[in-house]
Amino acid sequence: MKWNHNENENKGIMSAGKKWMVVSLAGLLFIAPVVGSGIPLNGHSIASVASAAASSVTKLSENPVTSGAILTKYKYTTTRSGKQASALADVIRIDLQNPYVKIDVMNGQNGQFTTKQSTGGMAKETGAVAGVNGDYFNTSADGAPIGGQVTNGVLMSTPSDIKGMYSFAVTTGGKPIIDEFSFDGSVTAEDGSSFPLAGINKTSYNPESSSSTYSHVDAMYIYTSAWKSTVRPKNSATTPVEVLVENGVITQISGQGGFADMAVPADGYILRTHGAAADFVKNHLTVGQKLNTSYMLKSKTMGQSVDPANLQMMIGGHTILVNNGKTAAFSRDVSSIGGYRARTALGYSKDERYAYIVTVEKNDNSSGMSLSELQSFMIDIGVWKGLNLDGGGSTTMVSRPLAEDSTVLTFNTEYGTEQRSVVNGVGVYTSAPKGELKGLKISGSSAILIGQQASFKLKGYDTYYNPVDVSGLMPTWKSSNGNIKVNGQTLTGVTPGISKITAVSGQASTTMDVKVLGGDDLNALTTASATAALQAGSSVSVAVKATTKDGQQIDVPDSALKWEFIGFKGSVQNGKLTVSSVNAGAKVGYAIARYNGFSTAIVLSAVGEDMWENFENVTYPVQFTSNNAQVKGTAAVTQGTGDHANSKVLQLTYDMTAGTGKMYAYAELNGSTGKAITAAATSMSIDVMGDHSLNWARAELKDNNGNTVYVDLAKAIDWDGWKTLNIDLSDKGIAFPAQLKRVYVVNVEEGQDERAKTGTVAFDNIKFTMPSLSSEAGLPTGKVVMNIGQKSFTANGQKKTMETAPVMKDSSTYIPIKYVLDTFGGQATWDPANQRITVIRGGKVMDLKVGNKDFVLNGKRKGADVAPYISQGRTLVPLRLVSEQLGLNVKWEQNTKTVTIES
Secondary structure (H helix, E strand, O other), X not given: OOOOOOOOOOOOOOOOOOOOOOOOOOOOOOOOOOOOOOOOOOOXXXXXXXXXXXXXXXXXXXXXXXXXXXXXXXXXXXXXXXXXXXXXXXXXXXXXXXXXXXXXXXXXXXXXXOOOEOHHHHHHHHOOOEEEEOOOEOOOOOOOEOOOEEEOOEEEEOOOOOOOOEEEEEEOOOOEEEEEEEEEEEEEOOOOOEEEEOEEOOOOOOOOOOOOOOOOOOOEEEEOOOEOOOOOOOOOOOOEEEEEEEOOEEEEEOOOOOOOOOOOOOOEEEEEEEOHHHHHHHHHOOOOOEOEEEEEEEEOOOOOEEOHHHEEEEEEOOOEEEEOOEEOOOOOOOHHHOOOEOEEEEEEOOOOOEEEEEEEOEEOOEEOEOHHHHHHHHHHOOOOEEEEOOOHHHOOEEEOOOOOOOOEEOOOEOOEOOOOOEOOEEEEEEOOOOOOEEEEEEEOOOEEEEOOEEOOEEEEEEOOOOEEOOOOXXXXXXXXXXXEEEEOOEEEEOOOEEEEEEEEEOOEEEEEEEEEEOHHHEEEEEEOOOEEEOOOOOEEEOOEEEEEOOOOEEEOOHHHOEEEEEOEEEEEEOOEEEEEEEOOOOOEEEEEEEEOOXXXXXXXXXXXXXXXXXXXXXXXXXXXXXXXXXXXXXXXXXXXXXXXXXXXXXXEEEEOOOOOOOEEEEEEEOOOOOEEEOOOOOEEEEEEEEEOOOOEEEEEEEOOOOOEEEEEEEOOOOOXXXXXXXXXXXXXXXXXXXXXXXXEEEEOOOOHHHOOOEEEEXXXXXXEEOOOHHHHHOOOOOEEEEEOOOOEEEEOXXXXXXXXXXXXXXXXXXXXXXXXXXXXXXXXXXXXXXXEEEEEEOOEEEEEEOOOOEEEEOOEEEEOOOOOEEEOOEEEEEHHHHXXXXXXXXXXXXXXXXXXXXX
């Protein structure tokens, strides 16, 4: 579910500029350590007493953001369906009694509604040192929050008439409040007559307490200059009459339909009236008259009025989560925000001193939390009362690292590094004066590659944990061991392992642990080109990127790579592979790059990248289909736009607004048959025009065995305009030839409200990388039959003998792979120094290590249940694992202990 003023103009969001100071370091003798909250770190656990399932909370790290604000990372561990699960949470605790820190509500661009922007964008614009996303909003409406909002003491938006929606507020005296609020206001004409106000800066919605189905029927709303759009609510079900009030005086009254494209002036507001409210305007208001407004917020639980002028800030949320330090019953239905998701929440401590900004991560390192788990976690960390904010794909936290000038993404969102545009957020601001230099910090990456020249800088922070300019310092660098080489100001990774680097300036020094990454720290190596032409004189870019296990992407220096060439002679210089000569009889070649043993490969062949479809001369039908009769759309070959304006493209439009559940919008190729991919492909390239809908883009293939294969093009369409996507097909197990049946957009049910239900995407220039028709499609076919414990076997009906018989170990069959490759094509090499066997067949290069269940296939780390081992001096590999990864079919007959391999 993603589902606003007094006559004084919006004062805007507070701006906190950079805190710079000039300091003298001549007499600096001591750099003080960072002071935390006093709570023990690293391994300190809190046992949960609120959760039904056993759970624990472990504090992993703690870092000051500014004076009065501390960022703490926690690990939450629990049991789900009998299995242990864990999630990471990031919490900023704000001392509401600290005079130098405050929290406030950030908005869209220039502090206005209808101009959504990312949390990071809001923080940068307003000078926040930290921030999170805020209130719920209707993604298809104008771009205003559902709840009430007070920013810097100004009422920007009023609560909607929706039950069970709580708000978080802080009074001008620094007291936190979590409550359900309503709005009570009126306008009074010069003749003394009055009419009730329904709200301020509200989009149209469906109220839950009134008898009206529509929020704006017979109602009067105020719109201030905080409403950026020149059009008030997109759809309010009735025709409005609008009144322009400037400096408390009516200056214009519109006809039916309101003012056309009028922006609200800074010194006034617009009354938007409907039905009975419009009749009030007709009967009681005249240009030139004064108009008075009065309004208050009202606590639904206490029944007391709250003057917005007495609030420093307020932001709307969803259900209450914690009350009096205990799990609270949800105040409204939460089925639409269920599951294990990223979460955002706010709360405060029992003594009302601390406010907690809580986020839960959902990414490769964290499984997310359910709402009940979030309740348990919040209680564990000291929340006395708390509420839920907009979560899922909206959950975003940015924070300023110690001694740095700007905020950065604290953790990856559900969409990776993509920050969703939202209507508002909660910012943390500092007003601390210039302090004395408190400490120095080394700024730079904590992980580098072998051969990488790392850039590190010395930075400083003051007694209020705000940055200090120490750019004039030229420190001396030292390394604790040979893992990192130091040459003046240049630090270079040499061998894998952790090194403590030290920066020394005068009598002051500070240290930082830096890890030089080895092959075991990587998840993937990728090259700029996956294929190349196997002919003398050809060259191709082979710049290599490493992806670490924690998701970082780093350019690999040429000096850190060792290249191996099979089937040709060549060289790699400055990121380019050049073929000098091709071996006699070679129809396919391999350039294998290894970083500390971790490999990736470029396949060279006579057939490279094939332009499979550019939609210029389509002779088969294209049509729109869906899984849901309520989903409408079109699919057609049409003239492109933007970068593809001079070519034809496959355009897919969709409208899912009437549908429910998991919804698909398909562009179907050639009816139910699809279009043939005639040769074996290892990768796919496709140009996609995105609509920033955050929907899922996929392709569907049917392979030669009749299996349906789903290929992810993009887990989230998080861009506008054209973008080229490259998809690895080597690990999909596709039996070629195959048919590409359709490309399509998916709006999954979980978090559906976070994604657009209408949009337009387009596809063009579909290419498949086919390593070689003679190496993949032309590989030998046949049948091999082996028996456990027997050295004799048959290959294509001919009896042959192995040096070592197949072995059954822990329900897996192991053999020397050579005898499989002899029949089905390919080769294997053994590296005794690294206990590694490299298997090559067609367009696939596979590395396995003795005793290691992980293996590397075409540059990507994969996991298996079994590992190669050495028996009687022979290296045996798991037959099924290797054979199936190489595209072979393996069958097992239990009674006769027979293994049959076919291609």
